[in-house]
Amino acid sequence: MAGDDIISVQGLCNSFGDQIIHKDLDLDVRQGEILGVVGGSGTGKSVLMRSIIGLQEPTAGDIHVFGEAMIGKEEDEATDVRRRWGVLFQGGALFSTLTVAENVQVPLREFYPDFSTDLLEEIARYKIHLSGLPPEAAHKYPSELSGGMRKRAGLARALAMDPELLFLDEPTAGLDPIGAANFDNLTRNLKETLGLTVFLITHDLDTLYAICDRVAVLADHKVIAIGPIEDLLATDHPWIKEYFSGPRGRAARRGHAKRVDK
Numbered sequence: 001m002a003g004d005d006i007i008s009v010q011g012l013c014n015s016f017g018d019q020i021i022h023k024d025l026d027l028d029v030r031q032g033e034i035l036g037v038v039g040g041s042g043t044g045k046s047v048l049m050r051s052i053i054g055l056q057e058p059t060a061g062d063i064h065v066f067g068e069a070m071i072g073k074e075e076d077e078a079t080d081v082r083r084r085w086g087v088l089f090q091g092g093a094l095f096s097t098l099t100v101a102e103n104v105q106v107p108l109r110e111f112y113p114d115f116s117t118d119l120l121e122e123i124a125r126y127k128i129h130l131s132g133l134p135p136e137a138a139h140k141y142p143s144e145l146s147g148g149m150r151k152r153a154g155l156a157r158a159l160a161m162d163p164e165l166l167f168l169d170e171p172t173a174g175l176d177p178i179g180a181a182n183f184d185n186l187t188r189n190l191k192e193t194l195g196l197t198v199f200l201i202t203h204d205l206d207t208l209y210a211i212c213d214r215v216a217v218l219a220d221h222k223v224i225a226i227g228p229i230e231d232l233l234a235t236d237h238p239w240i241k242e243y244f245s246g247p248r249g250r251a252a253r254r255g256h257a258k259r260v261d262k
């Protein structure tokens with residue numbers, strides 16, 4: 001494991017019954033980068049994220065986060081590591097019976113049961129602001145929010161504990177192109193201002209070009225390639241060629257080149 005790796009996964013295996021998801025998968029995530037994780041549907045991107053954050057017990061392998069071995073750790077033993085990361089699940093995974101502010105307070109109440117109500121409310125207000133939501137969103141229920149606002153509310157909750165590491169599972173899925181680009185900008189700004197490391201699962205080629213420092217490609221049960229997009233473009237794997245050099249990949253590259261030229 002290199003010294004600046006925030007996450008190191010080695011020899012990871014996951015199966016469900018006869019279905020092999022990962023076999024000897026290796027991956028490293030470096031301090032301060034946005035790592036995009038891509039792959040066809042069902043290649044195990046979410047299962048990989050769930051394995052890293054301890055929601056999925058792998059059948060074999062080693063996972064280190066912040067240098068701490070995670071496999072086999074009981075939930076309470078992992079508390080010190082868990083409080084250093086935030087997670088935005090696919091769809092936001094907000095509690096429907098809680099307001100946005102109450103949702104943001106959930107991890108704070110778990111880790112800091114002694115915080116006063118005033119302090120919890122102040123932190124929630126700040127995180128809601130950081131996520132680009134208007135102050136009045138704090139008192140709304142998830143069902144009263146648009147899809148984009150729900151993502152931002154999920155992000156506010158992921159930021160509740162001042163994480164160093166952020167996991168984002170398809171944050172721009174279902175957003176219109178302007179909403180998706182805004183969310184990308186927000187992610188990049190938060191990464192830069194808060195010094196975050198970001199593990200970002202996405203199908204969104206524009207997101208990869210706009211904000212990812214490196215991209216890891218999942219196929220054939222493992223990470224078949226990892227690096228800056230320019231490096232991936234030079235690889236011969238058929239899925240990678242199809243993905244980055246197909247019509248959508250070419251359009252995303254052209255769009256990115258235009259934005260860089262401006």
Ligand SMILES: Nc1ncnc2c1ncn2[C@@H]1O[C@H](COP(=O)(O)OP(=O)(O)OP(=O)(O)O)[C@@H](O)[C@H]1O
Nearest residue numbers: 016019021039040041042043044045046047048203
């Ligand atoms: N708890 C589970 N029990 C059984 N099978 C599961 C479970 N979780 C995931 N799987 C299976 O593992 C495979 C990988 O799922 P995963 O959600 O990680 O895919 P993904 O790469 O994130 O896909 P997508 O891009 O469509 O979101 C799928 O075939 C899925 O059905």
